[in-house]
Amino acid sequence: MTVLVLGDQLNADVGPLADRPGERVLLIEAADLARRRPYHPHKLTLVFSAMRHFRDRLRESGRTVEYRQVERFADGIEAHLDADPGDELVVMRPPNHGTGDRLRELVERHGGQIEFVTNDLFLCSPDRFDDWAGEQPRYRHEDFYRFMRRETGYLMDDSEPVGGEWNYDEQNRETPPDDYSPPDPPVFEPDAITREVQSRVAETFVGSYEEPPYGGEWADPGPFRWPVTSDQAETALERFVTDRLAEFGPYQDALAAGEWALNHALLSPALNLGLLRPEAVIERVIEAYHERDVPLNSVEGFVRQVLGWREFMRQIYRREMPELADANQLEQSESLPPLFWTGETDMACLADVIDGVRTRGYAHHIERLMILSNFATLLGVEPQELNRWFHAAYIDASHWVTTPNVVGMGTFGTDVLSTKPYVSSANYVDKMSDYCGDCPYYKTKTTGERACPFNALYWDFLDRNAEHLSDNHRMGLVYNHLENKGEDEREAIRARAERLRERAQRSEL
Template sequence: MPDTTPATLRLATRHDFARPLVLILGDQLSHDLASLKQAPADSVIAFCEVEEEGRYVPHHPHKIAMMLAAMRHHAQELRECGWQVHESRLEDPDNLQRLTGEAERLAALYQCDGVLVTRPGEWRLLDDFLARREAGSVRWEVLEDTRFFTTPAAFAGWAEGRKQLRMEYFYREQRRDTDLLMEGSEPAGGKFNHDHDNREPIPDDFHAPPPPVHAHHADATTREVLTLVAARFGEQASDEERHFGSLENFNWAVTRAQARSDLAHFLDHCLADFGRYQDAIEDSDPFLFHSRLSAALNIGLLSPQEVCSAVDTAWRRGEVPINSAEGFIRQILGWREYVRGIYWTRMPGYKRENRLEASRNLPEFFWTGDSGMRCLDQAIASTREHAYAHHIRRLMVTGNFALLCGVKPEALCDWYLAVYVDACEWVELPNTLGMVLHADGGLMGSKPYCASGKYIDRMSNHCARCQYSPKKVTGPHACPFNSLYWHFIERHREALSRNPRMSLVYGSWRRMKDDKREALLQQADAFLARLDSAADYGSDAHRAGYYAAPSSLTTDKESS
């Protein structure tokens, strides 16, 4: 096996195949893909739908349906452009149901002199492709993915010699390099970051625009995929094969035209209010002013350059305020590029990080949504129904809960990878392991993103309808977040108390009366004991097999 550590890994920028089989993955549905742009005219373009990729974690049916429908539409587009295209359909009897095996079978079938592929979005696939390059019976070549603002090699150059890899500094350089939201050499509005203006809760009289609606019912290709996914992974599948999630509300872009329509909808109806309300949570609306463009970006239907350029243009025309434009561009030009750099320069060891030594299994109510905590259950219900929850629900509700309870990083990372439609590992893993769980020892975040029930009460209207009160810290109706927060603070006192950004918190903890501290710790201990008891969480229907949680996501397993 070749040395594929980040320090030595350099992917090709060119190939020498005469007639390759060009393997296009489900997150590479772009006409600007490096392998497609370099493909000779008589190449065979291959799309391989395989069972292995649908089940290595139990992906939400929305995610599987979106990707398969988008792949089939993109394959047809390429045919219309004159390419010879082969589609290995999931239901084909001769499909080997393994990605590398199926690609090599097709290369032999079409007498191609090798398999050409662009860098995938997961280390496990890249590692597999590079292994085949060295030991396979068919030649493989892996090209660098040029569809991002930066490359892993460029990020590694930026990170070299830095003790802390703070996104803010990376983001400022990206702004200067791209000229996005810049006025000459100065940032628009006089500063690079307008996050201070983006923390407003939703007002009582707000009206969010409805999300865009796609006419999937008029599209035979998408209808065919929805039927297939429902039978194999969805409501019609057997208990053993059924994945968490319903297809009933499927409403994701599966063509570039639909994705561009979603972008226009966001610019016209959401972007102006996105900034100030981006951290807010609303009991009745899972989408608010968020764009819902991340899935289309991550599978290639939109490019990050065109999305950021469109937002920059809207600001320059005076159509949106600077805090909204900057807050959105920071998510793509800043965070999206930054976490990709972290992923590719730190894998494969990054996935095994667990600096806080978290050891608790994922609670079963992450699948059933019956914890009794309204904020948590609403986030899980949105995830089940839409394969979606916006970033604050992920970070400060489900993620905050997992952090405070000490859930194992691999368990939560695999859950996020499974249940969200936009979850590709390169973007999901650093966000979950680094930002949500602080498991990388502060590489990404200068302090843990943890909070008590007061934060959720301030940024949402969940608490008014919850059986627990954020104003109570002990007793049967006290919000569990309150005691869990202080339990976390005490549990990790040795590791975190020397962090300057945690000094005020630990000062408050030290000044608290002994009996109050003890009551908080006992309250949290009792909650965690109930959490660990299988008899006290999870519904009977769930234990009978409905939306069964895979054992790999709920029980001890070796980190991969």
């Protein structure tokens, strides 16, 4: 019997690692997984470095660890079963669709056996979610979130929510004052292991994100800064709770030029690799509420992200795959413009956010949703292509989490989890950020050479998708505005949108 630990299950306190302390452990560092997409080099460094640190920590604690560094994942399984024919592996169920089936097939082909157990790195089990969801065709996050609050007792006074409300979202839409300077997030300097991995990544994975598929200038990614051990991840959590949690709530939806982190937690890479458990993160934040009087709107706003959204997305992915990955209800077919890889655009908001992704493999939620996905959706980009880009470009990406976020929430490829698309014109960007002031495009103009591209693309998107969206009662108001535009104006918008699409493909925006 051997405990197989996958690269996103690096936690010794849960699952078979915790239940079977005497068993040998198998970790496989496979190059073929890193070649599947043009991943950001920091992403590859993070995963391999975290795996190697985890190996060393397990060995220090007295465990026998077989660490196989191989070209193909299948080679690692084969070598293990050659050395120990017929061995039985036990592993936590992987969240990505099809991985479990492929793993079983591989192990059995080489004469071994494999047992899958519940993945304790999530709070809601598939059975609990299925009980809650029943046969409903659509899912409502707010209902699920309340269900999870009741299930776990987090932020509950008996059967009532702490403070009397389930949700303090209306207090969480502020923008910071002009002179606001958010606390610096921690930097975790690469140690010898990380530096060795960085060299391997640089030497081995040519054709990665460093050489964007479209060519173009590529600035080197900035210094690597992410936590690669559970101790570092706990430090990151502590720094968030001490320095940034109090203002997480009010500025949760804000955007600010040059401020890539604002008050966000930056904990998704650690959570998604298992370095932090979701309950540990939630409980620490709730403790800060009791200990230090951190405002409830910040605490509840944060708990909603981890207890609600993260679990919700994971379960919807599980239930809606494989159809979810290909969903494209608006029949969008445009290619992703090269600027997503190169950052070459005069649009101040897009240029700043893409620069952050190229430098760090990170952008915060509103940047992902209301700048990048919004722009791609308005342009008409095929959801699958955008999903592949998010998957490759982000430090915290994995198919289970990008797919519902990009195909569901970001592009409205399906209506299973949202009732309307998250699209907006320059008006929203201007309201929530300070980008438009210094942008060469005019935020108030829709047509004309220097009109902000968000505007014509927004009205054109509504126009193109009227058949699908105009009956949606949540969109009645914007369709009234569109109706009020004369045919000449609508024609000018269509023409401008068409030119913008062409210019985007030529990197001339």
